[in-house]
Amino acid sequence: MQLTEQTKTLQSLVKKAKLIYEERRESKEAADFFGVVKPFADEMDRVANKWEASALKWLELNPKKYVHAAQIVQAADNARRVGAHAHFFDTSKSKFIQSADSALYVLESLEKIIIAD
Numbered sequence: 001m002q003l004t005e006q007t008k009t010l011q012s013l014v015k016k017a018k019l020i021y022e023e024r025r026e027s028k029e030a031a032d033f034f035g036v037v038k039p040f041a042d043e044m045d046r047v048a049n050k051w052e053a054s055a056l057k058w059l060e061l062n063p064k065k066y067v068h069a070a071q072i073v074q075a076a077d078n079a080r081r082v083g084a085h086a087h088f089f090d091t092s093k094s095k096f097i098q099s100a101d102s103a104l105y106v107l108e109s110l111e112k113i114i115i116a117d
Contacts, residue, residue, distance in 0.1 A: 002054060003051075003054045003055060003058050003114060004111065004114050004115070006047070006050055006051040006054055006055075007051060007055070007107055007110055007111045007114070008111070009047055009051075010047050010048060010051045010079055010103075010107055011104060011107045011108070011111070013043065013044050013047055013079070013083065014079050014082055014083075014100055014103050014104055014107070015104070017040075017044070017082040017083055017086035017100060018082070018086075018097070018100050020040070020086040020087060021082070021085070021086045021087075021089075021091070021096055021100075024086070024087055024088065024089040025089045025093065027089075028089050029089075031087035031088075036087060037084075037087045037088075040083060040086065040087070041080075041083045041084045043083070044079060044080060044082070044083025044084070045080050045083065047079075048076045048079040048080050048083070049076070051076060051079075052072060052073065052075075052076035055072045055076075055110060056069055056072055056073075058114075059072060062117065064113055066109070066113075067106070067109055067110055067113060071106050072106065072110075074102070074106070075102065075103045075106035075107060076103075078099040078100070078102050078103035079103045081099050082096060082099050082100045082103065
């Protein structure tokens with residue numbers, strides 16, 4: 001199923017963003033904006049946009065008790081946010097981790113529901 005693959009892809013990108021963020025916080029090195037930051041953020045945006053559209057369409061056809069459209073929209077927004085901020089070591093750690101973990105929670109919850117269907 002396409003949504004399952006999109007969900008896994010977005011999960012892996014959010015996890016990668018968390019790793020990048022931790023590496024940047026330790027090294028305190030500035031990333032090349034056009035060579036590194038922008039391509040990663042653009043990929044995250046592209047994947048999050050496609051996932052959001054697919055997930056909302058799927059949820060409309062398969063309403064679920066524990067996953068709602070607002071959660072899908074927020075998870076996509078959080079994924080975009082971490083994609084943009086992962087390379088900046090001065091980003092607030094608590095906000096970054098909260099956004100990433102929140103996105104991952106919704107992604108993992110949706111994946112379990114899709115598999116169970």
